[in-house]
Amino acid sequence: LTVLNAGRRYLKAEDLSGKVFVTSGLGGMSGAQAKAAVIAGCVGIIAEVDEAALLKRHKQGWLMEISNNLDHCIARLRDARKNKIALSLGYHGNVVNLWERLVYELDTTGELLVDLGSDQTSCHNPFSGGYYPVQLGFEEAKQLLSANPGKFRTLVQESLRRHVAAINRLADKGMFFWDYGNAFLLEAQRAGADVEKKGGNKTEFRYPSYVQHIMG
Secondary structure (H helix, E strand, C coil): CHHHHHHHHHCCCCCCCCCEEEEECCCCHHHHHHHHHHHHCCEEEEEECCHHHHHHHHHHCCCCEEECCHHHHHHHHHHHHHHCCCEEEEEECCHHHHHHHHHHHHHHHCCCCCCEECCCCCCCCHHHHHCCCCCCCHHHHHHHHHHCHHHHHHHHHHHHHHHHHHHHHHHCCCCEECECCCCHHHHHHHCCCCCECCCCCCCCECCCEHHHHHHC
16 A cells, blocks of 8 residues: 555655565564565565565565666566566665665666655664664674774765665666655665755655655
8 A cells, every 4th residue: 555655645646557666674573575576567676685584485485586786677677677577586685785776777768767766774773773784794794893883883874875865866867765654764874875855854855754744
C-alpha cells in the first residue's frame, strides 16, 4: 500500500510497471519491501549488508534475485525497466554505494534510473548496528563497532551525509523519496546532512513521511 500510494501521489501513476523503487533493509519489517515491489508491479532494488538476511528472503521467495555486483544490478534494472517486468533484486552491499552509482549513471548518461526511493535501515539505532557505514565492509564494521564505537559513530555520520547527498541529487531530477518512519532523516540531520525543508522550521524535512503524507 505504501509503494502503491507513493506512486499514485508522487508519480500520478496507478500502474507502476516500468517504475523503479530503490531502498534498503531486508531484516524484520523491512523484509517486506521486496515482495511489495513485485505486488505493486515495479522494479525493486533493495540493498542489504547482511548476507544472511538476503539469503533468508530469497529462500522465502520474497526476493527474486541476489547480486553483489553493481554493474549487474544496473543492467538488470535497465532491462526490467525497459520491458516493464516486475522484479525484486537484492543488492548485497551498502545502499550508499547503490545510490552513488545511480548518481554516476545520471551524470554519465543523463538517465534518471529511479522513480521512487526510501530507506528501512534501523536508523532509530544507528550507532549500535542499525546502520552500517559505507566506508567499511560488514564484518569489518562489526569489528570496529566492538573495538572503537566512537570511530564507528563518526563513520556512520559521514556515511549518512553521503547517503543524503546522493538522494538529494536524484530527487532534484525528479525521483521521489519518502521517510519510512525509521529515524533516517532525523539521524541524517543530526549528522549534518542537508535534509531540512527550505523555508520550514528545524523540525520540518524536505522529504515526506509515509505516515502523514502517504498512508494518511
